[in-house]
Amino acid sequence: MTMQTTPLLLSTLMERAARIAPDEEIVTLGANSKHRQSYGDTRARACQLANALSRHGIEVGDRVATFMWNGYRHLEAYHAIPSMGAVLHTLNIRLGADDLDYIINHAHDRVILIDADLLPALEQVAGRMKCVELIVVCGEDEPWQTTLPNTVDYEDFISGEATDYAWPSIDENSPLGLCYTSGTTGKPKGAMYTHRSTYLHTMAAAQTDVMSLSATDALCGIVPMFHAMGWGMPFAANMVGCKQVMPHRFMMPEKILDLLDEEEVTMSAGVPTIWQGARAAITQEPGRWKLDKLSRLTCGGSAPPLEMLRWYWDELNVEMIQGWGMTET
Structure with a gap:
């Protein structure tokens, strides 16, 4: 008999905040005000996002990309996409059109989540993203417009979905996240992160001699x-x-x-x-x-x-x- 064989999955880490600090805040700066929501709400919305992606047909191992700033919806994607077994591909918003075209198609991203103010950057590769089936736009106060096909507003996309999700138990060595680096010769190279490697990195990063991060921090x-x-x-x-x-x-x-x-x-x-x-x-x-x-x-x-x-x-x-x-x- 072997003790403590629980797989090291990101879903257990991401669920923990909603369990131990459901009322703690996620604060995002906006143009006119700050958006505030709790960890409890963030978890519920992450589950809605996972359900919406599942309804679209996203399965374990599929790539879902984000083209976003740091904000509450990006955090919801950080929670939902890896926890449902898909791969979170964080696209660099400062890349040029040729690199974006190559990376999106090389990763075979099926869905892209994008902040509305970044739409012009993605419009540069319209018609070249052969693998992309859906673009989910995260709007702010002002209505957004785009020439990109197959778009839907983020809030409309998750609206009406269940606020709970049965996160799958998958192999801890399954891919969790995907980042591309241009710090090499030739085309950008994709670096894959697994659930296990990210789980261990997370625990190490919060240690006293690293970030010394605790529940009392902001x-x-x-x-x-x-x-x-x-x-x-x-x-x-x-x-x-x-x-x-x-x-x-x-x-x-x-x-x-x-x-x-x-x-x-x-x-x-x-x-x-x-x-x-x-x-x-x-x-x-x-x-x-x-x-x-x-x-x-x-x-x-x-x-x-x-x-x-x-x-x-x-x-x-x-x-x-x-x-x-x-x-x-």
Whole structure:
């Protein structure tokens, strides 16, 4: 007899937040206001999305892509798509038309979820995405329009679907996520993440000597959720049940600092250019942002200047944690 043979599946991690912290907030910055919803609501909407995708014909192993900013609907996709056994393919919104065309067809994406303001980028490859059957558009306050065929509004797509889903028990070595890297010669290469590898990475990332993430934190992931699965932070936050704060497309230093301050963020993550911009804004307007809850920042993507690390510690008493990794590792 062997003890503890439960497969390491993402669905168990993503379900945990709704179980232990159903009322904790997911906050997404918008053009005119912030969108707030609980982990309990996020789980229910993720189940609706999974049911809608199943109704469309998505099965275990199928690729479903996202072309989205960091936001509550992207988190719902992070929950629903891998948990139902499909593969979450996070498309880089900054890629050119030729790379997008190649990657979408190489991955054989059947469905794409897209934020409405990004539609013009995808319209560049209209007619070239031979494998794509449906495009689900995540609109905001304003009505959206597109020349792309086979589109449906996200809210219409999930409306009326059941708010529960029987997540399948699959092999823990089954693929969970797919990211393409252009950091090689030739065409972009796809790197596949499994349930097991992501589960172990999530547990490691939250450890004391890494991010030291707990249920009492408020985490703001500025690193894009399409970049190496957002460094695993959406998964780690769900595992511990902490508040999540997302900037969506509003990446200006002042907007980010307002968000960190107003939502009492304790930890955030981004590339060095983000923190250099934030530092410049703070220096130009001393006293505008208190940031008295912020205790640590994770920095990666390129080497942060030592002088910048020292400034954050000396001026704000904020520890900057330097990370390293590649899409394929």
